[in-house]
Amino acid sequence: MxxxxxxxxxxxxxxxxxxxxxxxxxxxxxVEEMDSDPVPSHLNTINSSGLFHIVSMDKMSVLYTATPQHGHDVGVVQADCPAPTKRLAYYFEMKVKDAGQKGQIAIGFTMQHFKMRRQPGWEANSCGYHGDDGYLYRGQGKGESFGPTFTTNDIVGAGINYASQEFFFTKNAKLVGTVAKDIKGPLYPTIAVHSQNEQVTVNFGKKPFLFDIEGYMLEERLKQQAVIEKLSLQxxxxxxxxxxxxxxxxxxxxxxxxxxxxxxxxxxxxxxxxxxxxxxxxxxxxxxxxxxxxxxxxxxxxxxxxxxxxxxxxxxxxxxxxxxxxxxxxxxxxxxxxxxxxxxxxxxxxxxxxxxxxxxxxxxxxxxxxxxxxxxxxxxxxxxxxxxxxxxxxxxxxxxxxxxxxxxxxxxxxxxxxxxxxxxxxxxxxxxxLNEDQGEAFYLHRELQSGGRAN
Amino acid sequence: MSHFYYLLGHFNPVETVTMSKKVITREEWEKKLKDVNIRKEDMNKLVMNFLVTEGYVEAAEKFRIESGTEPDIDLATITDRMAVKKALQSGNVEDAIEKVNDLNPMILDTNPQLYFHLQQQRMIELIRCGKVEEALEFAQEELAPRGEENQSFLEELERTVALLAFDDIKNCPYGDLLDVSQRLKTASELNAAILTSQSHEKDPKLPSLLKMLIWAQNQLDEKAAYPRITNFTTAALEDPAV
Incomplete structure (x- = not known):
């Protein structure tokens, strides 16, 4: 019946x-399609002001060409799309090709309608790690002491840990620090240059990252697992x-x-x-x-x-x-x-x-x-x-x-x-x-494939 | 007055938004559950992994035939591992140690803590049989030197030796050491060490996934009221608490 x-x-x-x-x-x-958000692949050349800086033909580098006069002529460039969220963490890197005259370079995250002539972190709902002072800026003009400064030839990275709801930054393969992510909504990977001849190149993952992001995520998973393993079963x-x-x-x-x-x-x-x-x-x-x-x-x-x-x-x-x-x-x-x-x-x-x-x-x-x-x-x-x-x-x-x-x-x-x-x-x-699509979901198939829990 | 009520009425909705959780009815939940697909092969693998890791060698062999699922370890190695476990569970610690060393001498060489626990278990078994003098001698010769090396070993040694001070050892404060659960604990530590030496995960995946379910339900609880499963042996959905 x-x-x-x-x-x-x-x-x-x-x-x-x-x-x-x-x-x-x-x-x-x-399974792959279920969690496949678009992933940033290059720099957005349409919404950047273009008055003070040039994005290279391959849309992977930016060069500051003007002479800065004040705080409203920063050369800011966002990625072509926001950071994907349906995962444990998102991460990208940039290499400082040339620190230019003052090394006022920044890396971080901004929202879609960010003022593109301001450093990430100077305006509300943005966050940036600045090279000239090593400070972290979170939506106010005044930064907080955070990590080392960075300059020519340094590789600096910025990421979002969706599990712990934190931003994290790296310099030359080392974790610099983390800070609570208190911004809601899609976040664009963002870089900024602000003095003559400053030049940076981004890596959205096409090339291997210098920082061991896989190791970082594994550690994060183990942290979660340790919490889970403490629960008891009949x-x-x-x-x-x-x-x-x-x-x-x-x-x-x-x-x-x-x-x-x-x-x-x-x-x-x-x-x-x-x-x-x-x-x-x-x-x-x-x-x-x-x-x-x-x-x-x-x-x-x-x-x-x-x-x-x-x-x-x-x-x-x-x-x-x-x-x-x-x-x-x-x-x-x-x-x-x-x-x-x-x-x-x-x-x-x-x-x-x-x-x-x-x-x-x-x-x-x-x-x-x-x-x-x-x-x-x-x-x-x-x-x-x-x-x-x-x-x-x-x-x-x-x-x-x-x-x-x-x-x-x-x-x-x-x-x-x-x-x-x-x-x-x-x-x-x-x-x-219910958490703005942030984080990793459970799929048995993937769980069985990953294995290696003992290690 | 009316103005005051107006204000209350105005603020109320704001309050409910922040206070109450999203409610997912049983009907909605069941509909969503229908769209979740779990592969049969994956469940089979999960069951096979459980049988293999827990040492159900014959059942694993049968399951391979009945379901066509390949075990993720050579089934012959399970038999050896189970022989060790069995020896330990029946209180035959010396035999267990010998068998482990036959299997792979590195296992005990590289695990001082496991080795200590085995020796401790051996002493417990001696005390259990009433061989007080033998136990004392064993403690002095084998266990004490190790206790000096490690503070936590020393504490455990003291607890074990204390058993000798009581006539009615079963009801003394350290009676738990004589319990079967102590044997099982040592046996599972040994089991895990052997599995690790065979580069196999030491724990089956199933219990971790069940714990993950507890955790995931608790996490979702913070954001929504939805049908939970509390009884894992029936897996029955409960109506959401509203």
Missing amino acids: VVNQESEGNPIDLFRLASRWRSGAEWKKI PDVNYSIVRSYLLHYGYQDTLRSFEIASENTYPSVPANGFDDQRDMYALDRRNTLRQLIKNGNIDSAFQKLHEWYPQVVQDETSIVCFLLYSQRFIEYIRVGQTGDAVKYARSQLSKFYSVKSYEDLLEDIGGLLAYEAPEKSCLGYLLDIPQREFVADAVNAVVLSTNPAVKDAESCMYSCLEKLLKQLTLCSLEKRA
Whole structure:
């Protein structure tokens, strides 16, 4: 019944289950795109006054050409776009090519409508580290003692740490200091020159930075981790989450070994009786179906489903049927029986062409026929183990949904582990959304890739 | 008077803005949750990592077959690691030390603190069996010289030796040393050291992620009222407190 609902409503929902009909490469792209703000790449030549300074042709250097008369003829240049925020930190560097007559050079951050003839830090909502006195200016004409002065050949950097809400500055690969970031809104990386022949070149990351920004961010992560690690968990919570995961997906052999091995440590079965029963539902059958699909034996899986759960395969155009038929087709391709694959597609897959939402997926699997070595093609992922696992998970889910004791079909679609991970991801995204999109969100995929926590 | 009320009415909205948090209803939250995608393969990896790190070698092997997930460490090394852990957990400290040294002598050589804790555990086991004289001798010969090198070792040594002063050691102030949890503590320290020596992370990722969930929920709490999960074994959403 649930299946019917699903196919009438939004048929893609079953694809949400766990894995997706997507290749690893596509996944990577999705995650990358999620957090891809535009990143500054060069200097903005349009909004700078241009009266007292020249930006080079490549838009990476600025030279002060005039003779300064007062405090309102500073040569200020911003980056072409604001610093990206959906990350732990942003950082850029500049090299002082020539400190000119007075070395009145500054680096920092300003807002979009900053007065472009004033030093960053002299006006409200801006912040700048100045080379001639080594002072830090934060929205007032008067600076505060901050770090060393800088001059010709020095490489100076400015960054925003979104986790600690601080600006930080560096000189020649060393951290000079940090200061609270009390400005809200998009911030533009900004440099300024203010005496004859002063010349600086910026590096927005095209070339490696002199300062070890990766190391700085790693340290920041470790700081956060140390705070998190201090929190305490119920001692058996990991155990019961893993156990219910194995139950949910019907990994029965693993479950048995796991339970035997932990008998001494966790002698009593977790006491959440109802959930346990729910997870136990049809365990043997689900395990059998999983094994059949995992071994590529789709015909037998179909047969068993017809025998055990006719209601889930009744509707020939349901997603579950579609996935099984598609997988059968894929299995023909895997063993090189192209002729049989074509025959099978004509007799069994053609009916799905009338359903709009299957179109793309049909195109993908049909595409397998076009390659002499499909496993090496861009569609090769369809022949990988995870694709079988994906189909097995979908079958597992519809079988779980036939449990008469389950009222909320949606909730039995996900394992406890998945629910927790979704919650974690959403909390981190929401927190960021409420914090002007600043900071890093949690993505399990990235978290698993980064690894190396022990070091 | 009316003017006064007018003023109050005027200031009220400002107050609510600063005082109250954003409310995200259960319905909105569930809708957003639907759009969060977690890869099955990644969850499998997480589970595999747990099995491997915690030493469920057979379960890891089965899980490899059942889910097609490759473990991130040679499963054979788990068996050795578990043998060490088991020896320690059953109070056989000498055996455990021997096994670790068979595995890699560098592990104890480079971890004086771990080595001290193992020796301390050995003494605790002697006291547990009532071998008072042997324990005393062992303390003087093996532990005391190390205690001189390190203040924190000395304090722990003193605590352990103090056990000898009591008739009813189980109920004495230092009785916790005789507890199974002390064995587990030492065993987990040893486990971590072996894993590190195999350039594997010493802790499974799952508990860290669960802690991260606690942290992330607390952080979001400051800004919004939303459906939380407090019971991690059911993962049930709770209605937001408004």
